Amino acid sequence: MHYNSNDIEQLEQRFRTSLINSLAGFKPANLIGTKSQNGETNLAIFNSVMHIGANPALMGLIMRPATVERHTYENMLETGYFTINNVTEAIYKQAHQTSARYDKSQSEFNACELTEEYLEDFHAPYVAESSLKIGLKLEHDYEIPLNNTRLIIGSVQHIHLPENCLLQDGTINHEQLNSVAVNGLYAYHKSSFLEQLAYAKP
Amino acid sequence: MHYNSNDIEQLEQRFRTSLINSLAGFKPANLIGTKSQNGETNLAIFNSVMHIGANPALMGLIMRPATVERHTYENMLETGYFTINNVTEAIYKQAHQTSARYDKSQSEFNACELTEEYLEDFHAPYVAESSLKIGLKLEHDYEIPLNNTRLIIGSVQHIHLPENCLLQDGTINHEQLNSVAVNGLYAYHKSSFLEQLAYAKP
Numbered sequence: 001m002h003y004n005s006n007d008i009e010q011l012e013q014r015f016r017t018s019l020i021n022s023l024a025g026f027k028p029a030n031l032i033g034t035k036s037q038n039g040e041t042n043l044a045i046f047n048s049v050m051h052i053g054a055n056p057a058l059m060g061l062i063m064r065p066a067t068v069e070r071h072t073y074e075n076m077l078e079t080g081y082f083t084i085n086n087v088t089e090a091i092y093k094q095a096h097q098t099s100a101r102y103d104k105s106q107s108e109f110n111a112c113e114l115t116e117e118y119l120e121d122f123h124a125p126y127v128a129e130s131s132l133k134i135g136l137k138l139e140h141d142y143e144i145p146l147n148n149t150r151l152i153i154g155s156v157q158h159i160h161l162p163e164n165c166l167l168q169d170g171t172i173n174h175e176q177l178n179s180v181a182v183n184g185l186y187a188y189h190k191s192s193f194l195e196q197l198a199y200a201k202p
Numbered sequence: 203m204h205y206n207s208n209d210i211e212q213l214e215q216r217f218r219t220s221l222i223n224s225l226a227g228f229k230p231a232n233l234i235g236t237k238s239q240n241g242e243t244n245l246a247i248f249n250s251v252m253h254i255g256a257n258p259a260l261m262g263l264i265m266r267p268a269t270v271e272r273h274t275y276e277n278m279l280e281t282g283y284f285t286i287n288n289v290t291e292a293i294y295k296q297a298h299q300t301s302a303r304y305d306k307s308q309s310e311f312n313a314c315e316l317t318e319e320y321l322e323d324f325h326a327p328y329v330a331e332s333s334l335k336i337g338l339k340l341e342h343d344y345e346i347p348l349n350n351t352r353l354i355i356g357s358v359q360h361i362h363l364p365e366n367c368l369l370q371d372g373t374i375n376h377e378q379l380n381s382v383a384v385n386g387l388y389a390y391h392k393s394s395f396l397e398q399l400a401y402a403k404p
Contacts, residue, residue, distance in 0.1 A: 174228055
């Protein structure tokens with residue numbers, strides 16, 4: 001099968017959205033936790049969390065502020081802090097449900113039956129049910145001129161994870177953490193370990 | 203276990219690199235194909251390919267130009283075109299090997315035993331062994347000031363994939379394509395389907 005750019009433009013809108021969202025392959029599933037200055041909490045699933053750099057430790061995500069992600073964005077700007085929490089096999093249905101359009105006054109923690117957790121006096125809420133909890137400080141907010149989405153980057157302030165889930169080289173074992181991956185927007189997958197390779201040399 | 207920002211700064215460098223690279227969860231594995239104006243081809247594995255938008259259809263990746271990814275970057279700038287090819291279970295070892303530091307005169311296609319393929323007169327080479335092949339035009343190149351990595355964005359010109367691998371809603375079934383995911387920098391995983399959820403409503 002072959003689609004060229006004209007074919008893609010002429011696809012039915014929802015079909016195109018699903019197709020293009022699935023081009024990159026398996027994506028990580030994460031919940032972003034925020035809290036407004038008034039104390040309203042917000043939780044939203046993102047499939048676009050990425051590694052930006054290890055030293056300094058930076059993570060990024062792609063944000064569409066005009067959509068359901070707007071409350072998350074407002075809270076980030078207002079307070080400067082957010083959390084990234086992994087989506088596990090036990091909570092992927094609740095996590096997916098956070099993508100519904102709730103009012104700002106209604107916390108997705110309550111609406112989707114997930115539990116706020118506060119650790120080390122960090123302002124933003126973690127997800128108690130997640131097995132990997134990362135606290136970040138907002139460092140950079142760049143509007144991509146091509147389509148007005150934003151690249152949001154935070155510096156890693158805290159990492160919380162269970163004992164004994166690191167591989168010898170420092171890699172977090174996401175299979176042991178029961179983290180899921182997303183294919184496109186709606187299809188959730190767990191993983192099956194193939195092999196740990198070494199640093200490649202010519 | 204808890205690491206704060208001071209703990210992270212004081213970690214041994216390779217341990218920190220592995221830890222921070224694995225924070226986001228399972229990442230897609232893709233091969234980026236390019237060709238210089240002189241006809242030298244280059245192939246490099248990236249774990250940072252992401253969805254930027256569906257209309258127009260845009261994909262991005264994070265680039266570290268000072269490293270082995272430099273030849274890919276030079277070819278992109280010189281010609282304006284590149285390909286994204288999925289890494290499957292059959293080729294993940296060869297794909298990983300493209301991360302070694304080869305000279306620009308030595309093509310990773312030859313060094314890593316992968317096959318160049320040219321489709322629809324597109325300038326950049328595809329990977330014949332991949333089951334999903336995407337041709338892109340360079341549209342945007344943004345240097346992230348925090349650490350001088352770059353966000354590279356291309357518009358989707360061509361999508362090549364086998365018949366019968368789309369879900370009904372348009373999502374590409376990456377499990378059927380045998381696409382792999384990466385945990386951190388070195389650990390390869392295949393997927394195991396859990397469930398296809400619906401568009402979420404409150």
